[in-house]
Amino acid sequence: MSTTEERAAEQKRYAAGKSVLDTVDERFGSSRFLTSVLDKIFPDHWSFMVGEIAMDSLIILIITGIYLALFYVPSSTDVIYAPTSGHVYAPLVGQHMTEAYQSVINLSFNVRAGLIMRQAHHWAALVFLAAVLFHLCRVFFTGAFRKPREVNWIIGVTLWLVVILEGFTGYSLPDDLLSGTGLRVIYSIVEGLPLVGTWIVYDFWGGSYPGTTFLTRLFVIHEFIFPLLIVGLLTAHLMILWHQKHSDFPGPGKTETNIRGSRVWPQYALKAGGLFMIVTGTIFLLAGEIQINPVWLYGPYNPYTVSIGAQPDWYLGWLDGSVRLWPHWEFASFGHEIPNPVFPGILIPGLLFTTIYAWPWLDKKIYSDYGAHNLLDRPRDKPFRTGVGVAAIVFFADLTIACGSDILANDFHVGFERVIEVLQYGALLGPVVGFVIAYKACQALQRTGAHPIQRPLGGVIIRSANGAYHTLSDHHGNGHGDNGHGDNGHGDKADAVANGHGTAEEAPAPVGAADEPAGASD
Amino acid sequence: MSDSPYFDPRHYGIDPHGPWPEDVPKGQDDSHWRYENDPKGARRAELRVAFCWSLTLLASIGLAWVYVAGGQTQVEGALWAMAFFGLGVGFILWARDLLPGTEVTASRGHHDVCAEEDRRAVAESLTRGIEPMARRPFLFKMLGAVGGVFGVAAVFPLASLGPRVHLDLDHTKWGVGTRAVTEDGNPVLPTDVAVNGILTVFPEGYITDALSPTLLINVGDLPFEIPPSREGWTINGLVAFSKICTHAGCPASLYNVQSHQLVCPCHQSTFDVLSDCKPVFGPAPRPLPQLPITTDIDGYVVSQSDYHEPVGPGFWDR
Numbered sequence: 131m132s133t134t135e136e137r138a139a140e141q142k143r144y145a146a147g148k149s150v151l152d153t154v155d156e157r158f159g160s161s162r163f164l165t166s167v168l169d170k171i172f173p174d175h176w177s178f179m180v181g182e183i184a185m186d187s188l189i190i191l192i193i194t195g196i197y198l199a200l201f202y203v204p205s206s207t208d209v210i211y212a213p214t215s216g217h218v219y220a221p222l223v224g225q226h227m228t229e230a231y232q233s234v235i236n237l238s239f240n241v242r243a244g245l246i247m248r249q250a251h252h253w254a255a256l257v258f259l260a261a262v263l264f265h266l267c268r269v270f271f272t273g274a275f276r277k278p279r280e281v282n283w284i285i286g287v288t289l290w291l292v293v294i295l296e297g298f299t300g301y302s303l304p305d306d307l308l309s310g311t312g313l314r315v316i317y318s319i320v321e322g323l324p325l326v327g328t329w330i331v332y333d334f335w336g337g338s339y340p341g342t343t344f345l346t347r348l349f350v351i352h353e354f355i356f357p358l359l360i361v362g363l364l365t366a367h368l369m370i371l372w373h374q375k376h377s378d379f380p381g382p383g384k385t386e387t388n389i390r391g392s393r394v395w396p397q398y399a400l401k402a403g404g405l406f407m408i409v410t411g412t413i414f415l416l417a418g419e420i421q422i423n424p425v426w427l428y429g430p431y432n433p434y435t436v437s438i439g440a441q442p443d444w445y446l447g448w449l450d451g452s453v454r455l456w457p458h459w460e461f462a463s464f465g466h467e468i469p470n471p472v473f474p475g476i477l478i479p480g481l482l483f484t485t486i487y488a489w490p491w492l493d494k495k496i497y498s499d500y501g502a503h504n505l506l507d508r509p510r511d512k513p514f515r516t517g518v519g520v521a522a523i524v525f526f527a528d529l530t531i532a533c534g535s536d537i538l539a540n541d542f543h544v545g546f547e548r549v550i551e552v553l554q555y556g557a558l559l560g561p562v563v564g565f566v567i568a569y570k571a572c573q574a575l576q577r578t579g580a581h582p583i584q585r586p587l588g589g590v591i592i593r594s595a596n597g598a599y600h601t602l603s604d605h606h607g608n609g610h611g612d613n614g615h616g617d618n619g620h621g622d623k624a625d626a627v628a629n630g631h632g633t634a635e636e637a638p639a640p641v642g643a644a645d646e647p648a649g650a651s652d
Numbered sequence: 653m654s655d656s657p658y659f660d661p662r663h664y665g666i667d668p669h670g671p672w673p674e675d676v677p678k679g680q681d682d683s684h685w686r687y688e689n690d691p692k693g694a695r696r697a698e699l700r701v702a703f704c705w706s707l708t709l710l711a712s713i714g715l716a717w718v719y720v721a722g723g724q725t726q727v728e729g730a731l732w733a734m735a736f737f738g739l740g741v742g743f744i745l746w747a748r749d750l751l752p753g754t755e756v757t758a759s760r761g762h763h764d765v766c767a768e769e770d771r772r773a774v775a776e777s778l779t780r781g782i783e784p785m786a787r788r789p790f791l792f793k794m795l796g797a798v799g800g801v802f803g804v805a806a807v808f809p810l811a812s813l814g815p816r817v818h819l820d821l822d823h824t825k826w827g828v829g830t831r832a833v834t835e836d837g838n839p840v841l842p843t844d845v846a847v848n849g850i851l852t853v854f855p856e857g858y859i860t861d862a863l864s865p866t867l868l869i870n871v872g873d874l875p876f877e878i879p880p881s882r883e884g885w886t887i888n889g890l891v892a893f894s895k896i897c898t899h900a901g902c903p904a905s906l907y908n909v910q911s912h913q914l915v916c917p918c919h920q921s922t923f924d925v926l927s928d929c930k931p932v933f934g935p936a937p938r939p940l941p942q943l944p945i946t947t948d949i950d951g952y953v954v955s956q957s958d959y960h961e962p963v964g965p966g967f968w969d970r
């Protein structure tokens with residue numbers, strides 16, 4: 131219904147756009163590539179958004195981080211807090227502190243918009259790690275790590291590891307009492323490593339604890355080395371994803387060799403951009419309204435004071451918990467010793483991460499399945515894998531709770547000894563219980579066919595005029611039947627399901643038992 | 653793909669036995685959008701987007717104003733959030749209501765793997781260099797040796813990062829007759845610590861040394877178990893133990909007067925002061941080392957010597 135003028139304007143815009151693209155193409159031969167970018171198809175599922183949320187918070191971290199770096203002073207030089215102008219935080223006046231701590235106090239009180247940026251940076255880190263962890267679970271439980279995506283799993287786990295370290299180094303930069311205590315513990319864990327431990331800590335800290343050069347080095351690591359690594363790994367992660375194409379859940383019209391979704395331009399691009407802004411908005415809302423890491427309340431670090439309730443940020447809680455739960459054993463003979471914190475602080479995480487890294491290959495062995503997969507598993511269809519995942523989550527959760535053992539003991543008025551003992555048993559037995567419950571739940575879900583989180587695919591129940599009930603899926607009969615004929619109804623049917631007028635449970639998901647490892651099914 | 657129960661490529665005019673097209677097969681029209689047949693609805697959708705973005709505009713003005721007025725974190729947070737929410741929701745509504753792009757199906761293509769002849773081609777290209785190289789094993793051995801030596805030489809600069817002496821892990825700043833001082837630098841009389849009281853002290857001049865902080869504890873006339881070799885290490889009921897936890901180095905600073913136990917706040921290692929600060933609970937593997945103390949001619953508390961064992965957490969050569 132467009133008028134002549136409208137059509138003319140359209141022509142003009144097209145010509146203008148084309149001439150720009152021509153100019154580019156003459157230099158880079160880019161037209162085919164750009165078309166493939168704009169036409170790229172991405173499948174839609176709410177759980178695929180979580181990886182994007184991680185990426186979005188990374189962008190916010192980089193921007194706010196650069197802002198903070200313009201004010202932070204990475205120096206261990208001792209100063210006495212005595213500001214002569216601006217806001218003076220009275221309780222600290224006259225106290226010894228490092229220049230680093232002082233610069234963070236100034237950034238919080240005397241740099242306009244400094245505090246919101248600081249808090250946004252910290253909140254973004256917490257959101258980032260939550261998103262990474264959720265994303266990792268989604269990849270695990272749906273089997274997205276299977277061939278050909280093993281390398282992205284490896285890169286992903288490495289990202290998780292580096293992001294944890296990045297978070298910890300950032301948390302340590304203010305050199306406040308809380309983070310200093312955490313650093314002390316990490317120093318002791320690393321110092322305990324056989325043969326190389328003392329060398330490593332001496333090199334990092336520039337001598338025995340607390341050293342004089344450490345904050346400078348920490349700063350370089352936090353604002354240069356790790357970010358470079360993260361951005362590099364993420365770029366590889368996304369290039370691989372782009373090349374391999376996103377996996378998708380089984381569903382009507384979906385096969386191993388096709389992909390269904392909306393194109394990058396304009397739908398996906400605008401929605402992804404919108405999501406980025408909503409994530410940013412959420413982080414700033416948290417940053418403005420919920421105080422985080424108020425280092426002026428903790429006070430400057432010194433090696434002889436510590437506050438009770440010293441907990442790391444949540445994503446490192448499991449490590450602190452592991453150190454708390456490990457019994458008082460250590461290994462000493464032949465004039466050497468492997469001290470206690472090395473076992474829960476390095477050995478346990480090492481074993482956990484090795485298992486997580488190796489999972490794609492363990493999974494191949496367990497299921498004797500070495501093939502490539504683009505269609506995802508529903509978690510219930512692989513009860514064994516799901517059980518292992520749940521067991522791991524229970525284990526991590528138990529350790530994370532343990533990092534608050536003193537607070538729990540206080541809140542529930544029990545001895546901290548009891549809390550620790552209960553959680554020690556929990557760490558051993560919890561995963562077993564978690565595995566069994568998850569395994570049984572998967573089997574039960576397979577039997578009922580109910581979907582716990584998505585809209586039911588079970589069909590629409592119709593009440594007819596005479597009061598009888600029947601479901602639409604009955605009415606349509608077996609969904610598989612009318613697909614092979616190539617009749618015109620097919621395309622409409624697939625769309626109808628996509629629009630939510632679903633018919634019968636149509637996912638061609640393999641039913642679990644046959645896929646289960648021998649001996650694991652009952 | 654032709655035997656897939658769900659997707660019939662013939663429906664899209666594709667030969668099921670031939671290769672898939674790279675792009676979305678013809679016949680799938682994704683140019684439709686939500687309100688294309690409803691101009692009124694489209695206008696309303698447009699206004700919704702505009703409304704969202706107006707919120708961003710208002711928030712931006714607010715942000716500038718708050719900044720100029722001196723800044724206020726809570727208000728800034730709310731306005732930043734409002735600005736981003738408005739923009740983001742606007743974009744999503746724009747895409748959902750006014751822009752084309754229904755779901756389509758396409759081939760995954762043959763991106764993932766190459767044909768056998770391509771694989772052979774790359775192997776041959778590689779071989780072109782590898783084979784003649786492999787005929788010179790002597791050079792490979794040489795390269796290995798040179799690379800190893802050069803590699804070692806190249807990491808020497810890293811040694812500048814830290815000192816190589818580890819002796820300071822075995823020693824603290826306490827010595828013969830070192831005065832114990834408080835946080836403020838004042839010397840301590842034995843009477844400064846009341847019965848059941850504790851006091852953190854430092855070797856004079858080394859208040860910030862990480863391994864030296866020491867606890868003076870007055871246990872009064874309670875029975876105090878120590879090995880016979882340490883007779884005379886106390887001043888009556890006043891005993892001195894390292895404050896640095898033998899687990900991971902936190903200051904073991906919580907003293908439970910009733911049970912005469914020291915608790916480390918980091919991982920709740922518990923040390924029984926009356927029996928030589930042996931660990932009775934938690935991960936700490938060793939007792940807190942004891943510092944021999946006495947008084948000098950002015951009556952102040954001094955150490956008789958350094959600790960007789962390394963304090964703090966363990967390490968390989970301890």
Ligand code: HEM
Nearest residue numbers: 178181182184185262266274282283286287289290376377
């Ligand atoms: C630094 C944090 C990370 C970022 C920013 C990130 C980002 C993304 C994004 C945007 C996607 C596509 C959307 C999606 O499926 O969610 C993706 C896919 C993927 N990610 Fe990550 N990721 C991160 C960490 C991880 C971790 C920790 C793992 C697992 C250990 C992982 C494994 C994968 C795999 C296997 C895919 C392909 C998924 C598929 O095609 O189904 N990633 N990542």
Ligand code: FES
Nearest residue numbers: 897899900916919
């Ligand atoms: S450092 Fe004292 S219990 Fe761990």
